[in-house]
Amino acid sequence: MKIxxxxxxxxxxxxxxxxxxxVKVRFSxxxxxxxxxxxxxxxxxxxxxxxxxxxxxxMQKWASVxxxxxxxxxxxxxxxxKQMTFDQxxxxxxxxxxxxxxxxxxxYMVVNENAEFCLTGRGTVVQISKxxxxxxxxxxxxxxxxxKELE
Amino acid sequence: MKIxxxxxxxxxxxxxxxxxxxVKVRFSxxxxxxxxxxxxxxxxxxxxxxxxxxxxxxMQKWASVxxxxxxxxxxxxxxxxKQMTFDQxxxxxxxxxxxxxxxxxxxYMVVNENAEFCLTGRGTVVQISKxxxxxxxxxxxxxxxxxKELE
Amino acid sequence: MKIxxxxxxxxxxxxxxxxxxxVKVRFSxxxxxxxxxxxxxxxxxxxxxxxxxxxxxxMQKWASVxxxxxxxxxxxxxxxxKQMTFDQxxxxxxxxxxxxxxxxxxxYMVVNENAEFCLTGRGTVVQISKxxxxxxxxxxxxxxxxxKELE
Amino acid sequence: MKIxxxxxxxxxxxxxxxxxxxVKVRFSxxxxxxxxxxxxxxxxxxxxxxxxxxxxxxMQKWASVxxxxxxxxxxxxxxxxKQMTFDQxxxxxxxxxxxxxxxxxxxYMVVNENAEFCLTGRGTVVQISKxxxxxxxxxxxxxxxxxKELE
Numbered sequence: 001m002k003i004x005x006x007x008x009x010x011x012x013x014x015x016x017x018x019x020x021x022x023v024k025v026r027f028s029x030x031x032x033x034x035x036x037x038x039x040x041x042x043x044x045x046x047x048x049x050x051x052x053x054x055x056x057x058x059m060q061k062w063a064s065v066x067x068x069x070x071x072x073x074x075x076x077x078x079x080x081x082k083q084m085t086f087d088q089x090x091x092x093x094x095x096x097x098x099x100x101x102x103x104x105x106x107x108y109m110v111v112n113e114n115a116e117f118c119l120t121g122r123g124t125v126v127q128i129s130k131x132x133x134x135x136x137x138x139x140x141x142x143x144x145x146x147x148k149e150l151e
Numbered sequence: 152m153k154i155x156x157x158x159x160x161x162x163x164x165x166x167x168x169x170x171x172x173x174v175k176v177r178f179s180x181x182x183x184x185x186x187x188x189x190x191x192x193x194x195x196x197x198x199x200x201x202x203x204x205x206x207x208x209x210m211q212k213w214a215s216v217x218x219x220x221x222x223x224x225x226x227x228x229x230x231x232x233k234q235m236t237f238d239q240x241x242x243x244x245x246x247x248x249x250x251x252x253x254x255x256x257x258x259y260m261v262v263n264e265n266a267e268f269c270l271t272g273r274g275t276v277v278q279i280s281k282x283x284x285x286x287x288x289x290x291x292x293x294x295x296x297x298x299k300e301l302e
Numbered sequence: 303m304k305i306x307x308x309x310x311x312x313x314x315x316x317x318x319x320x321x322x323x324x325v326k327v328r329f330s331x332x333x334x335x336x337x338x339x340x341x342x343x344x345x346x347x348x349x350x351x352x353x354x355x356x357x358x359x360x361m362q363k364w365a366s367v368x369x370x371x372x373x374x375x376x377x378x379x380x381x382x383x384k385q386m387t388f389d390q391x392x393x394x395x396x397x398x399x400x401x402x403x404x405x406x407x408x409x410y411m412v413v414n415e416n417a418e419f420c421l422t423g424r425g426t427v428v429q430i431s432k433x434x435x436x437x438x439x440x441x442x443x444x445x446x447x448x449x450k451e452l453e
Numbered sequence: 454m455k456i457x458x459x460x461x462x463x464x465x466x467x468x469x470x471x472x473x474x475x476v477k478v479r480f481s482x483x484x485x486x487x488x489x490x491x492x493x494x495x496x497x498x499x500x501x502x503x504x505x506x507x508x509x510x511x512m513q514k515w516a517s518v519x520x521x522x523x524x525x526x527x528x529x530x531x532x533x534x535k536q537m538t539f540d541q542x543x544x545x546x547x548x549x550x551x552x553x554x555x556x557x558x559x560x561y562m563v564v565n566e567n568a569e570f571c572l573t574g575r576g577t578v579v580q581i582s583k584x585x586x587x588x589x590x591x592x593x594x595x596x597x598x599x600x601k602e603l604e
Binding site: 155183184188189190192193194197214221223224225226227228229230231234284 | 306334335339340341343344345348365372374375376377378379380381382385435
């Protein structure tokens with residue numbers, strides 16, 4: 001396995017993930033090459049990210065029409081380690097690698113039932129204003145929640 | 152070819168379609184059985200429907216935040232006549248079969264490059280209020296536009 | 303609620319479903335109107351159908367490269383009763399309404415956490431030869447399994 | 454605009470793209486935040502990549518059951534510069550940044566109707582054996598075709 005540049009030590013990296021969701025591969029997520037289509041990886045990442053933000057209590061705010069901020073993806077990357085196939089039970093993990101003023105660097109890990117790496121990934125999300133589209137810094141309450149996750 | 156119940160005479164039916172869009176099958180729309188996944192049919196139907204509503208001048212209103220109504224799908228059905236595969240050039244046609252007070256019965260036809268039937272379908276869309284979710288009758292201007300399409 | 307033509311008595315119909323899967327609405331399954339896109343309904347139907355075929359022991363055969371038959375969707379229909387939104391926990395149920403020589407008429411029901419109907423649907427699947435594409439009748443073993451489900 | 458690390462000089466980089474496809478944003482590709490969902494970016498990238506491989510004459514081989522190799526995505530990344538919305542007409546461009554023994558480093562660029570950057574991206578694809586899954590070097594004919602693209 002070739003280690004992506006955003007992972008320093010794969011064994012230490014693995015240990016940082018404490019939040020995971022189960023994902024079963026749907027037939028509609030496969031393609032004519034017989035395996036999971038590359039675009040489905042980002043569907044799994046998004047599901048984990050959304051669950052993670054719910055777990056932090058953030059998603060409830062962003063989804064509300066009255067709340068002034070929302071979250072957007074600034075960049076995403078994925079390394080495809082092992083092909084996945086229909087009906088596999090995956091575990092999709094996410095953790096905060098770095099907290100910035102108004103953004104987060106999130107890391108992703110997908111393993112199959114045999115604990116083999118299938119996907120690794122990372123990407124930045126930014127909190128922005130729904131009106132102006134400009135980035136909005138985390139408030140103190142959010143910062144506290146985020147920093148607690150890094151401990 | 153078994154004729155679905157919503158088609159009386161297939162040759163006459165075919166002639167009613169005057170609005171069409173081209174669709175090229177994407178690789179991500181296929182599945183591990185090697186052909187286009189059944190769920191992609193409805194993606195093609197929706198694309199044709201949206202283009203049709205733009206052609207009528209309706210979509211511009213519904214997509215506006217200030218406009219009080221939107222359009223929802225009330226039911227949909229699709230008959231799969233011939234398998235489609237990656238990279239095929241399809242023609243997706245749509246026409247109004249029937250105009251009701253606040254809804255439309257739309258028919259769909261998808262043929263491949265050899266003019267073979269791949270999909271036929273139909274479905275009702277309803278104009279509703281964004282606030283109450285209740286159905287909103289077509290206004291006089293919209294009715295005129297719709298009836299002109301039926302001529 | 304307007305009852306679709308494939309449902310005679312909604313209360314009796316409801317009771318026929320004994321096989322269900324849980325589905326949580328993903329953010330990528332919503333659209334700019336703020337609710338679940340109409341095409342996602344068929345993704346949920348397919349997931350339930352595949353799980354049902356696994357439960358019957360059929361999917362394992364069809365997915366095998368050496369097995370000579372596969373399953374295709376001949377037609378599908380869906381009635382949209384109640385809008386679904388991001389993060390809702392749905393229950394997607396499926397049952398066999400009718401067994402034919404080489405096909406099945408399957409019915410679908412989707413309810414939300416408050417046991418409200420969101421979607422109802424039906425559709426035919428046909429067992430076909432991977433080589434010729436012709437329909438292949440259920441063998442005695444499969445017929446027995448299918449008929450047991452109807453009891 | 455923050456320049457991703459895989460772009461040295463944005464103006465020079467822009468000029469390298471000579472192969473483009475038009476993509477119109479579908480309604481089903483948006484999400485409840487009102488814009489194009491982040492996962493759709495990779496659908497656009499794949500469509501451009503597949504068209505590019507057809508243009509090179511490679512896709513025809515890989516899609517054939519008798520041909521011994523296929524192509525897989527090894528990694529992908531995307532930077533989201535500007536939000537895209539329903540019905541926008543995008544231009545999705547692709548070019549070969551680097552040719553390796555059995556792989557390619559491909560770059561992607563998506564601009565809207567006003568020639569504004571919406572997405573930039575890159576990713577490696579690898580030619581592999583359908584049987585063993587191992588990487589297979591480009592043969593002389595393929596290498597010649599690839600190198601001609603770089604000129």
